[in-house]
């Protein structure tokens with residue numbers, strides 16, 4: 682499961698031991714969704 686750092690935007694493909702960004706050290710990570718949120722047009 683991939684994660685994305687909210688601080689620097691780096692994608693972290695595999696987190697096994699460290700729940701932190703390997704790039705900047707931020708612990709604010711979010712799960713990356715396989716599909717981008719679909720834009721819904723109401724018009």
Ligand SMILES: [Zn+2]
Nearest residue numbers: 686689702705
């Ligand atoms: Zn980062």
